[in-house]
Amino acid sequence: MHTTQADALDAMSRDLLTLLEKQDPCVAAAMALEATRQTDTLELIASENHVTPAVMHTMGSWLTNKYAEGYPSKRYYGGCEHHDVIEDLARDRAKELFGCRFANVQPHSGANANVAAFMAMCKPGDRILSLPIKSGGHLSHGLKPNFSGTFYEIHDYELDPDSELLDYEHIAQRAGEVKPHMIICGYSAYPRAIDFERFRAIADDVGAVLMADIAHIAGLVAGGAHASPFPHAHIVTTTTHKTLRGPRGGLILCDDPEIAKLVDRKVFPGSQGGPLMHVIAAKAVAFGEALQDSFKNYATQVVANASALAEALQALGYRLCTGGTDNHLLLVDLQPRDADLTGADAEQWLEAAGIITNKNGIPNDPRPPMVTSGLRLGTAAITTRGLLEDDMRTIASMLDRVMGAQGDASTTEEVRQQVRELCHAHPMPH
Numbered sequence: 001m002h003t004t005q006a007d008a009l010d011a012m013s014r015d016l017l018t019l020l021e022k023q024d025p026c027v028a029a030a031m032a033l034e035a036t037r038q039t040d041t042l043e044l045i046a047s048e049n050h051v052t053p054a055v056m057h058t059m060g061s062w063l064t065n066k067y068a069e070g071y072p073s074k075r076y077y078g079g080c081e082h083h084d085v086i087e088d089l090a091r092d093r094a095k096e097l098f099g100c101r102f103a104n105v106q107p108h109s110g111a112n113a114n115v116a117a118f119m120a121m122c123k124p125g126d127r128i129l130s131l132p133i134k135s136g137g138h139l140s141h142g143l144k145p146n147f148s149g150t151f152y153e154i155h156d157y158e159l160d161p162d163s164e165l166l167d168y169e170h171i172a173q174r175a176g177e178v179k180p181h182m183i184i185c186g187y188s189a190y191p192r193a194i195d196f197e198r199f200r201a202i203a204d205d206v207g208a209v210l211m212a213d214i215a216h217i218a219g220l221v222a223g224g225a226h227a228s229p230f231p232h233a234h235i236v237t238t239t240t241h242k243t244l245r246g247p248r249g250g251l252i253l254c255d256d257p258e259i260a261k262l263v264d265r266k267v268f269p270g271s272q273g274g275p276l277m278h279v280i281a282a283k284a285v286a287f288g289e290a291l292q293d294s295f296k297n298y299a300t301q302v303v304a305n306a307s308a309l310a311e312a313l314q315a316l317g318y319r320l321c322t323g324g325t326d327n328h329l330l331l332v333d334l335q336p337r338d339a340d341l342t343g344a345d346a347e348q349w350l351e352a353a354g355i356i357t358n359k360n361g362i363p364n365d366p367r368p369p370m371v372t373s374g375l376r377l378g379t380a381a382i383t384t385r386g387l388l389e390d391d392m393r394t395i396a397s398m399l400d401r402v403m404g405a406q407g408d409a410s411t412t413e414e415v416r417q418q419v420r421e422l423c424h425a426h427p428m429p430h
């Protein structure tokens with residue numbers, strides 16, 4: 001590893017690479033390259049972030065050696081006393097962070113949290129009303145090949161075709177027609193605020209359970225930059241690694257002790273075996289970070305940066321789905337700027353220039369999911385690096401230059417250099 005790149009890593013990461021270079025140079029080489037990729041590129045993928053060394057190295061610890069099936073003080077294995085302390089810390093901090101009475105910190109991922117939540121709230125074959133993936137929902141909300149689409153009867157609500165916003169009257173009408181057992185709100189590519197209170201009123205009208213999946217916005221909710229799903233949702237699921245900036249994992253929250261009991265049973269033994277205690281400890285550390293005042297500043301800045309990026313792109317002639325953003329993400333419709341420009345091309349050209357994004361379908365996208373007419377951008381990771389509104393204007397012009405030049409080599413190289421300089425001025429947490 002070159003010195004300049006190694007310097008960008010924290011001390012424990014450098015020690016790890018030194019160890020691995022001796023023991024397993026093949027893995028070490030790929031990991032070193034990935035470290036350089038992360039330090040030298042701008043991460044605009046809306047679901048990603050950069051964790052602190054404390055969160056990262058808690059995951060890479062001796063806690064991985066332990067089986068701790070069960071829950072604190074009710075384990076199926078001996079030797080769990082310290083794991084009980086850690087899991088209790090994670091649960092208590094999660095409850096404090098989200099202002100609710102119950103937390104299960106064991107789900108291995110957001111999708112696994114949803115498996116357990118579905119099992120807790122529904123029987124196989126129950127009707128569920130959700131937003132389909134093509135409109136910004138998540139595959140675990142009812143996509144056919146997913147568990148959700150396999151074991152439940154999924155019905156859709158849609159965004160308003162003109163405004164591309166949630167249309168609560170339409171959702172209420174669909175709820176009346178479908179009479180769902182459960183309604184899901186919370187999305188992967190929706191740039192606007194969610195009115196949880198309104199959703200609860202719709203659910204109550206038809207006697208449905210309201211599930212909020214706040215995977216994307218959890219960090220904004222925790223930092224006070226988006227309204228909370230509590231006390232409106234019966235059950236809340238999330239990932240811990242997106243805007244919340246914790247380890248890769250899932251979390252289930254609720255207020256009702258009866259629901260809490262069901263959730264615990266459906267996580268373990270319902271859908272998982274041994275919990276990942278090294279990840280749960282890292283969740284505790286991340287929740288501790290999110291309880292600090294500085295996390296509120298981060299969450300506020302994530303939203304301010306997304307707004308600044310949105311305005312700058314609009315000034316350059318790009319159309320944003322819904323006309324803007326209220327949260328950390330933007331969905332750019334590339335068609336009005338250049339009818340031939342696809343999301344796949346844009347993603348590839350930008351990556352060559354060191355700007356990492358993902359192609360994303362826009363509502364009613366005429367192109368298939370591997371091509372798309374849209375680009376999803378998020379500001380969580382670059383906000384973690386300390387970038388501010390002025391930098392968003394710089395990034396918007398870089399995005400426009402690369403897409404305008406259609407991958408032209410010299411433009412790409414010029415922007416690549418500009419990206420490197422911006423990255424070096426704003427190192428990852430270290």
Ligand SMILES: *Cc1c(COP(=O)(O)O)cnc(C)c1O
Nearest residue numbers: 109110111138187188213215239
């Ligand atoms: C990311 C996401 C998930 C799934 O998270 P994984 O950890 O990748 O399983 C679930 N729901 C929504 C809305 C998401 O955006």
